[in-house]
Amino acid sequence: MTTEETAPDAPAASQHGILGKFLKLAGAQWMRDSLHTLFLILLARESSNTYGGFMLAFGLGQFILFLGEFGLNQPLVASLSRRFARTGEILAQYTVIKAVLFVAGMAGVVGMAWQQGYDAQLVGLVAVISLGVGLEPLSGTFFVACRVRGRQDQEALIRAVAAVLGYGWAFATLLAGAGPLWMGLFKVVENTANLAGGVLVTLRGEQWNRFDLGRKAMLRIWGTTRNGAPFLIMALAAITYNKSNLFFLQRVGGQEAVARYSVTWELVDGVSVLVCSLLLSNVLFPLFSKLWKTGREEFHRLARLSAQWLLALALPIVFLLTVESDRFIGLIYGPDYAEAIWLQKYLAPTVLVAFLHNLAAYLMLSQGRHRLLLFIYLAGLALNLVLCATLIPPHPLAGAALAIVLTKTAVAVATTGYCQKTVGLFTLRTLSPILLAAGLGMVLYLGLGPFVFRELAEAAAIAPMLTLLVQLWRRRVRTPAAG
Numbered sequence: 074m075t076t077e078e079t080a081p082d083a084p085a086a087s088q089h090g091i092l093g094k095f096l097k098l099a100g101a102q103w104m105r106d107s108l109h110t111l112f113l114i115l116l117a118r119e120s121s122n123t124y125g126g127f128m129l130a131f132g133l134g135q136f137i138l139f140l141g142e143f144g145l146n147q148p149l150v151a152s153l154s155r156r157f158a159r160t161g162e163i164l165a166q167y168t169v170i171k172a173v174l175f176v177a178g179m180a181g182v183v184g185m186a187w188q189q190g191y192d193a194q195l196v197g198l199v200a201v202i203s204l205g206v207g208l209e210p211l212s213g214t215f216f217v218a219c220r221v222r223g224r225q226d227q228e229a230l231i232r233a234v235a236a237v238l239g240y241g242w243a244f245a246t247l248l249a250g251a252g253p254l255w256m257g258l259f260k261v262v263e264n265t266a267n268l269a270g271g272v273l274v275t276l277r278g279e280q281w282n283r284f285d286l287g288r289k290a291m292l293r294i295w296g297t298t299r300n301g302a303p304f305l306i307m308a309l310a311a312i313t314y315n316k317s318n319l320f321f322l323q324r325v326g327g328q329e330a331v332a333r334y335s336v337t338w339e340l341v342d343g344v345s346v347l348v349c350s351l352l353l354s355n356v357l358f359p360l361f362s363k364l365w366k367t368g369r370e371e372f373h374r375l376a377r378l379s380a381q382w383l384l385a386l387a388l389p390i391v392f393l394l395t396v397e398s399d400r401f402i403g404l405i406y407g408p409d410y411a412e413a414i415w416l417q418k419y420l421a422p423t424v425l426v427a428f429l430h431n432l433a434a435y436l437m438l439s440q441g442r443h444r445l446l447l448f449i450y451l452a453g454l455a456l457n458l459v460l461c462a463t464l465i466p467p468h469p470l471a472g473a474a475l476a477i478v479l480t481k482t483a484v485a486v487a488t489t490g491y492c493q494k495t496v497g498l499f500t501l502r503t504l505s506p507i508l509l510a511a512g513l514g515m516v517l518y519l520g521l522g523p524f525v526f527r528e529l530a531e532a533a534a535i536a537p538m539l540t541l542l543v544q545l546w547r548r549r550v551r552t553p554a555a556g
Contacts, residue, residue, distance in 0.1 A: 105236035106343060112243045116256075117336060117406050123253055125328030128335035130199045130257070132316040133186065134206035137178035139312035140305060141171045141210020149214065153221040160218055161276060167214050174305075175207045189320070195328075198253050205260020212264055215271030220359050224274075231270030239263025303447045310450040314457035314480050318473040321465040334473050336406050337398070337417040344390055345427035348383070353431050361439035373496055376436055380498040383432055385507050385542050387425040389535040392514075394421035396531055412470060419474035423481050430485035433492040440495070446488065453484040510537035 117124040149167050153160060179200070186199040219228040243259035322330050357379060364372040394401070398417035402410055437446045457480040464472030492498050518534035 102232070102347060104233055105240075106347065108236055108240035108243075110339070110343065112240060112247065112259075113339060114405055115244075115247060117332065117410070119247070121332040121409060122328050125330075125332035125335065126195050126198055126253060127202070127257070128339075129195070129319060129323055129328065129331050130202035131206070132319045133182040133199050134203040134260075135316060136182055136309070136312050137175060137203055137207040138209055139308040140174050140178055141207075142213050142308075149217050153218055164214055164218060164275065168211060171210050171214060175211065178207060179203055189324070194253065198257055201254055201257035202260060205258070205262075205264055208261065208264035208268055212267035212271045215268075215275040218275045219271075227274045228271075231267060231274065235263045235266035235270065238266050303443050307443065307447045307450050310447070310454040314450075314454045314484075315477070317457055318461050318465065318476045321461045321476075322469055322473045325466055326469045330469050333410055333412050334416060334470055336410050337402060337413040337420055340401060340405075341394060341417065341420045341423055342427075344394075344424050345431075348386075349427055349431040353379075353435055357432075358435040358439065361435060365439045365441075372439070376432075376492070376496045377498060377500075377503065379432055380429070381503045381507070382542075382545065383428040384425070384499075384504075385510075385538060385545070387428045388507070388511055389514075389538045391421045391425050392535060393531070394424065396527075416470055416474055419471070419478060423478055426478075426481045426485045429489050430481065433485070433488035433498070436492050436496060437488060442491070445491070449484060449487045452487075453480055456480055456483055506541055507538075510541045513537040 113124065113127070116127060149163070153163060182203045183196065183200050186196045191199070216228045216231075219225065239259045239262045242262045243256060246256045246259070319331055319334070322334060357375075360375070361372060364375065395418050398414045398421070402413045402417060406413065434446060437443070457476060460476035460479055461472070464476050466472070489498065514534040514537045517536070518530050521530040521533055
């Protein structure tokens with residue numbers, strides 16, 4: 074493999090403005106996630122039982138979110154990316170579909186809460202949180218149009234303002250001692266603002282008289298829904314195997330067990346979501362979709378570059394989450410969550426797994442391999458349900474962690490393996506610097522550990538990988554000037 078498969082991949086990425094678009098969205102996301110994390114920390118310190126109820130409600134609300142976001146945003150990207158696409162008409166069709174899914178999803182998650190025997194307050198909390206979370210896919214429809222146009226700056230501004238409004242409500246009600254139902258309305262406030270802003274910036278100047286929702290339009294909507302059915306099933310399978318351990322855990326250990334699992338999952342999953350949602354879903358996936366149609370060589374180069382960067386970035390994150398789990402949990406959540414310390418060591422590797430799987434999944438979607446991906450997700454769901462039923466009853470917390478780690482690993486092996494075969498994500502030339510840096514870091518960590526304070530040993534362990542990341546970045550910056 075020539076040098077062009079490592080360093081020259083970067084200039085192409087630079088020309089697409091990936092970093093700038095990512096940073097705009099990341100700024101808004103970091104602010105929102107910081108507010109979200111702070112709110113949940115205060116809530117967890119206030120009452121582990123209430124915190125566990127919120128996390129269970131968010132878990133059920135995610136079903137509606139995934140159906141609308143993952144299930145329909147991918148084909149929406151493809152529709153809006155076509156030449157001469159009628160943006161207003163396409164957005165109207167997808168909004169109707171998502172509204173129907175929203176109503177059906179609300180009925181489904183509230184019905185599931187009743188069926189599980191939750192008390193009235195918990196069912197009410199599920200309904201309020203699901204209502205707020207369910208509005209997010211509707212606003213996401215219009216944000217997709219911003220991304221396809223390359224206007225991530227508009228989306229970032231709207232999301233930032235909405236986050237301030239929503240979490241302002243959350244903190245105000247928490248400090249005022251309001252009940253869980255009043256606190257839960259913060260998601261309704263946030264996503265109502267997102268929806269209003271998305272509609273305003275996206276449909277400004279669109280000619281609404283060019284379309285209606287009559288018989289022909291409804292037939293087109295039905296066709297879109299039918300074509301998007303594999304994506305909807307895929308989304309349902311993905312969210313079910315991601316959240317089913319919470320429902321098994323609730324049944325065995327109650328809201329307290331859910332709270333102890335969730336405090337560490339919030340830390341681990343938060344890192345994964347930041348990269349997978351912002352960089353992969355919102356920036357790279359629309360780009361991959363276009364390049365697969367217009368430039369296969371560029372598609373392959375960008376895929377290899379992304380894989381190399383994600384692997385190099387994930388390893389030090391996994392390391393720090395593992396060795397610093399006692400401090401992260403103790404300092405943030407306090408002594409009541411001691412069991413979460415060893416849980417974080419179990420869950421930390423899912424960051425690496427999530428980075429690689431999500432990259433592979435979006436590459437497969439860009440290539441039109443959604444049916445194969447659907448089969449992989451359904452197989453992952455079947456495996457997860459077996460693992461949850463087998464592992465969680467005898468060992469609730471450890472079983473919940475192992476079930477999700479083993480499921481995610483199996484799914485990632487399948488998707489990454491397919492892309493390795495078709496795209497050639499990794500080669501010895503791209504992997505060798507990463508393996509060398511990881512090996513050197515481990516030698517330094519084990520060698521220095523007995524003789525120096527732990528922070529110095531940990532800094533030495535991640536130094537080689539950080540140096541490699543800096544070198545890759547500098548190579549990326551220098552090459553365009555040379556060319």
